[in-house]
Amino acid sequence: MRALLFALAATLATPAAAQTAERLYVMDCGHNAATDQARWSPGVNVGKPIELSDNCYLMKHGAQWLLWDTGYPDAVADKPITGPIGTATRPKKLAAQLAEIGVKPADVTYVAVSHTHGDHVGNVDMFPASTLLIQKAEADWAFAEGKQPPFKKDRPMKQLAGDLDVFGDGSVTVLSTPGHTPGHQSLLVRLPKTGYVVLTGDLAHFKDNWDNDRVPSMNTSADQTHASHAKVVKVLADKQAQLWINHDKPTSLGQKHSPQFYD
Ligand SMILES: [Zn+2]
Numbered sequence: 706m707r708a709l710l711f712a713l714a715a716t717l718a719t720p721a722a723a724q725t726a727e728r729l730y731v732m733d734c735g736h737n738a739a740t741d742q743a744r745w746s747p748g749v750n751v752g753k754p755i756e757l758s759d760n761c762y763l764m765k766h767g768a769q770w771l772l773w774d775t776g777y778p779d780a781v782a783d784k785p786i787t788g789p790i791g792t793a794t795r796p797k798k799l800a801a802q803l804a805e806i807g808v809k810p811a812d813v814t815y816v817a818v819s820h821t822h823g824d825h826v827g828n829v830d831m832f833p834a835s836t837l838l839i840q841k842a843e844a845d846w847a848f849a850e851g852k853q854p855p856f857k858k859d860r861p862m863k864q865l866a867g868d869l870d871v872f873g874d875g876s877v878t879v880l881s882t883p884g885h886t887p888g889h890q891s892l893l894v895r896l897p898k899t900g901y902v903v904l905t906g907d908l909a910h911f912k913d914n915w916d917n918d919r920v921p922s923m924n925t926s927a928d929q930t931h932a933s934h935a936k937v938v939k940v941l942a943d944k945q946a947q948l949w950i951n952h953d954k955p956t957s958l959g960q961k962h963s964p965q966f967y968d
Contacts, residue, residue, distance in 0.1 A: 724874040725897045728765040730963040732802045734776020735759040739791035745910045745921040758957035759824050766872050769814040773892050778827035799828050806964050819906020820886040821847035821855040829856035837862040843888025882908050884930030899967045901946035911953040
């Protein structure tokens with residue numbers, strides 16, 4: 706009996722070995738030709754244009770799929786949008802990129818969004834049956850009275866209050882990183898060969914801003930932004946993780962895009 710108890714205690718004390726997501730596809734979810742990069746780096750490179758990438762990331766975990774961010778709406782592929790920030794274009798539709806690898810929207814178990822800005826949630830409504838992973842603080846802010854809803858609120862939604870180990874095995878972890886918006890989040894992914902990767906969302910928009918811990922003018926909290934940067938710096942060190950900055954075009958140009966994938 707005592708041996709059995711010891712064995713049981715040992716089992717309980719040892720956390721389940723972290724598993725991995727099997728594949729990660731980087732999908733082209735748009736581009737922005739922005740007219741003034743100082744919008745993101747106040748006082749620095751004022752009036753200088755910058756090209757920003759905008760990716761979606763699709764992960765396979767066993768028989769399940771998780772999509773991180775949905776990019777600009779697919780309609781932008783037919784009709785680019787010019788606004789105060791610049792011109793948004795979409796060389797390829799998300800629907801077409803999913804079809805190319807044989808994934809249907811109904812196959813996607815989870816859609817997780819870094820935050821509710823239009824270049825990240827443009828296609829959330831393409832996945833009405835998927836469970837949306839979003840911070841409660843973000844949902845409360847996005848659906849506040851008087852604001853234009855970013856997508857249909859009546860849908861499966863899991864509202865988080867902090868980090869979440871999505872599959873319970875350490876393979877895909879939502880990291881709460883507020884500051885850009887009240888409920889901004891990033892994603893830590895573990896792959897068998899690539900190792901750990903942090904997908905930034907808009908924690909930083911380009912490498913120079915990350916390196917200099919800058920706070921874009923539209924961020925909702927400078928203090929939270931600095932704290933979230935510090936949190937991810939620690940994760941990168943602890944996990945020996947790579948940092949993939951979504952809107953950093955040079956980073957994106959150096960990456961394999963779907964139908965190729967990282968494993
Ligand atoms: Zn963005």
